[in-house]
Amino acid sequence: MVSTLATVLNQRLGDGIRESKIESALxxxxxxxxxxxNRFILAEITSVADFRDAIDRTITEFADTRGNERNPEVAILQANSSAAVFYLYERATNQIAKESIPADLRAKVQATKEMQYTYGKIVYTSTYLTPIAIERKVPALIVGGNFTIENFGKFELYFLYSTAPEDSTISLISRTLFIGAIALVLVLLFIVWAASRQVITPIRGAAEIAEKLSAGDFAERMQVEGADESARLALSFHEMASALQSQITRLENLSRVQQRFVSDVSHELRTPLTTLKMASDLIYRQRHDFDPTISRSAELLSAQLERFENLLTELLEVSRFDAGVVNLEPEVVDVVSLVEKSLDALTPIAQEHGSTFHYKHPSDPVLTVVDPRRMDRILRNLLSNAIAYGEGNRIEVEVRTGEKSIAIAVRDFGIGLRQGEETRVFDRFWRADPSRERTRGGTGLGLSIAQEDALLHGGVIEATGRYGKGSLFVLTIPRDRSEELTERLFTLTL
Known part of the structure; x- marks a missing residue:
């Protein structure tokens, strides 16, 4: 836009200078x-010699020209003379060539009494120093008119005004406008840069602070300068960061108290539970000596104490995860055999629910380094979950191996998962039945602990499902726990 404005302004100024030049020259x-x-009318011309003398005096008066506006070059030509050479009564100042007068301008001058003009060039010729004529051409505004001399006929008078000064002025204006346009663009760029910096710098600072806040660094604050919108933004960030820090600190303290409470209660209950379990086992072994009512009570007591013991075990495991004191005990194991052992252990429970296992695996052993106890716990949790929610249908278990990973899939055809429950199943104490009925048992910690165990191995458990169509859980672990898991061997679709 600046370039267009400068071009238009330069054109208007140039046109104005040229129009002023034309008006003045006319x-x-x-x-x-x-x-x-009038000079020729008042002159006493009685002979050809007198006429030639009058022409010479007229040209002599114009001879001091310098090619400027007030003193133009002058040429007196006879009407209808040729354009090549000067005739007897034709004169010109400063040895300008007759060809300096354009033929089309001569035709216009001869056709009307009005002054005519055109642009052309003053052609200077010189033969003083060299035998070859040297021409010098100067741009000019050429103005012409005609007059009549009694007894000698019609003549043409031309004034050749050099346009070099005007061209120089226009060139100077063009350069000035060009330099001014560049300077204006630079100033505008500086203003835009300064304004952008004033606006963007606080925003960039806010973005950096926001990133640090999201990373958990609540000690960072924005600098407050002035009382403008940027300062208000900084103050708002300060208040937000302080509120977040206070809230997170409160939640962290609450979480620590909760974790400490769970850990302490779990440990404190372990000793009396052990005593109760020993007494319950003794009564359970002697239940056949009691009447049926007491015998049934002994069975219920043993079952509930076993369930209570499992709950304490899971709570203690969760507290270890929270405290960060969990360690792996890796061994080289055959994953195929490990899965078979878990299936054998849970087959009676599956049969009680009317389900059967269908196991598919590679024919060769699949050796890898894992913690067998934790891997068995993962498998038992996945299989128990499939049994509990499988509605007595078959349960498919498959082992696949890849170049960098090993995957175990457990597929049931029972209740399935509603949309959005694929991730919530790994939350602690989350249960699929909103009414929290205990008909299917469980504490809501099994899958959460299984996911923690998988993460310890560098792996992950992923789930998908459709309500009424069943669900699919896939455990994927890397062959080398030091490498990032990038390979998926199962597609999570049903």
């Missing part, structure tokens, strides 16, 4: 033509 030429015509 007025000046008209005046000089009138003076020249």
């Amino acid at each position: 007025n000046e030429s008209q005046s000089k033509l009138f003076q020249t015509e």
Whole structure:
């Protein structure tokens, strides 16, 4: 836009200078033509010699020209003369060539009494120093008119005004506008840069602070300068960061108290539970000696104490995860055999629910380094979950191996998962039945602990499902626990 404005302004100024030049040249030429015509009228011309003398005196008066506006070059030509050479009564100042007068301008001058003009070039010729004529051409505004001399006929008078000064002025204006346009663009760029910096710098600072806040660094604050919108933004960030820090600190303290409470209660209950379990086992072994009512009570007591013991075990395991004191005990194991052992252990429970296992695996052993106890716990949790929610349908278990990973899939055809429950199943104490009925048992910690065990091995458990169509759980672990898990061997679709 600046370039367009500069171009238009340069064009308007140039046109103005040229129009002023034309108007001035026409007025000046008209005046000089009138003076020249009067000089010939008032001169006492009685012979050809007198006429030639009058022409010479007229040209001599114009001979001091320098090619400027007030003193143009002058040429007196006879009407209808050729354009090549000067005739007997034709004269010109400063040895300008007759070809300096364009033929089309001569035709216009001869056709009307009005002053005519055009742009052309003053052609200077010189033969003083060399035998070859040297031409010098100067751009000019050429103005012409005609007059009549009694007894000698019609003549043409031309004034050749050099346009070099105007061209120089226009060139100077063009350069000035060009430099001014560049300077203006630079100033505008500086203003935009300064304004952008004033606006963007606080925003960039806010973004950096926001990133640090999201990373958990609540000690960072924005600098407050002035009382503008940026300062208000900084103050708002300060208040937000302080509120977040206070809330997170409160939640962390609450979480620590909760974890400590769970850990302490779990440990404190372990000792009396052990005593109760020993007494319950003794009664359970002697239940056949009691009457049926007491025998049934002994069975219920043993079952509930076993369930209570499992709950304490899971709570203690969760507290270890929270405290960060969990360690792996890796061994080289055959994953195929490990899965078979878990299936054998849970087959009776599956049969009680009417389910059967269908196991598919590679024919060769699949050796890898894992913690067998934790891997068995993962498998038992996945299989128990499939049994509990499988609705007595078959349960498919498959082992696949890849170049960098091993995957175990457990597929049931029972209740399935609603949309959005694929991730919630790994939350602690989350249960699929909103009413929290205990008909299917469980504490809501099994899958959460299984996911923690998988993460310890560098792996992950992923789930998918459709309500009424069943669910699919896939455990994927890397062959080398030091490498990032990038390979997936099962597609999570049903």
